Amino acid sequence: MNILFITDNFPPEVNAPATRTYEHCREWVDEGHEVTVITCAPNFPQGEVYEGYQNKWHQKEEVDGIEVIRVWSYITSNEGFIKRTLDYFSFAVTSFWSGLSQKPDIIIATSPQFFTTWSGWALSKFKRKPWVFEVRDLWPESIKTVGALKEGFIYDSLESIELFLYRSADKVIPVTDAFKKNLSDRGISPGKQLVIPNGSNLELFDVEASDGRGIREELGLKNKFVVGYVGTHGMAHNLDFILECAGQIEDLDIHFLFIGDGSEKESLLKIAEEEQLKNVTFVDPIPKEKVPDYLDAVDVSLVPLKKSDTFKTVIPSKIFEAASMELPILLGVEGQAQEIVEEYEAGICFEPENKDDLLEKLGLLKRDKELYKRISRNGAKLAKAYDRKILARKMLDALEELV
Structure with missing residues (x-):
């Protein structure tokens, strides 16, 4: 089977979409299938092309048996609605033109970002091949949640297109049960949906x-x-709230370590400087292969999001990385992510944006050694239950059925 996968994030980028796509595609190659990924020059989240790459119209490389085609796109930092829209839309156009020369048996397009799926839909029509919509985010709902877009004509138009694409896809693969329920409630047949959640890379996170x-x-x-946060410093992650909490901690042994970059990084650095926070350290983004060592260097993995009903539907990939490392999770996310963490007793949950609750739960993890040890051990159970290899095979079975 020849699989064409369209995504605007791919290694050496280290965010969740890039990691998930790479790990699934690598498993499919190992199963004997041909996999081609159309993506852009790596630039997330700074909006700067990585060293060794160029923003060219067309360039090829091979990554662990995966043919990777990188196309030109309008590159900007992860900030500003109009600029980001130009970024996303330009990739939809150039990935479509590149895809015309491919001979796939099936096409997969993943969100975010949402415009990538436009390319997948158009190619499926030209190629007369089935296509799969992988739903990693409820877009445009998620950008409304963080305040980047208000309700109105533009939002309503994008939502109409979103629903059209769900209906036109031969298979819809949401990453959470809550996403599936959201789509089902809006008229998308549950029978054409298959939930494939994010999972644990037990080989890397050892x-x-x-x-x-x-x-x-x-x-x-x-x-x-050490309370560690590894990932994007974006609008959704509410890290300014975490800095506010850090400023009120009297225990000098507790230290926050933020690793990564994003649209809010400069603002966070400014807050830390103005408030003269001595218990906070910022580290620039690190390669994916170094993340396990950095997680091994911390005592607790912090996973926060803004308080919103929208974010009750998401399951941050950070919880699987922490669980694989048998690292207690301090989770500031309600909904399905909280249900998973509590089901396996792999962490402690605090109410998002509730300062007193966060400080109380953090203090409990530091004081209660038996609780800490028990949660650490339980992480391994959670990680094994969400083994990425098994999930990739499940998705491959669905692709084979369509072809």
């Missing part, structure tokens, strides 16, 4: 093979109780 001692010493955190 607690026995990771060593963060040198990192702790390098960052001056040797005797600290």
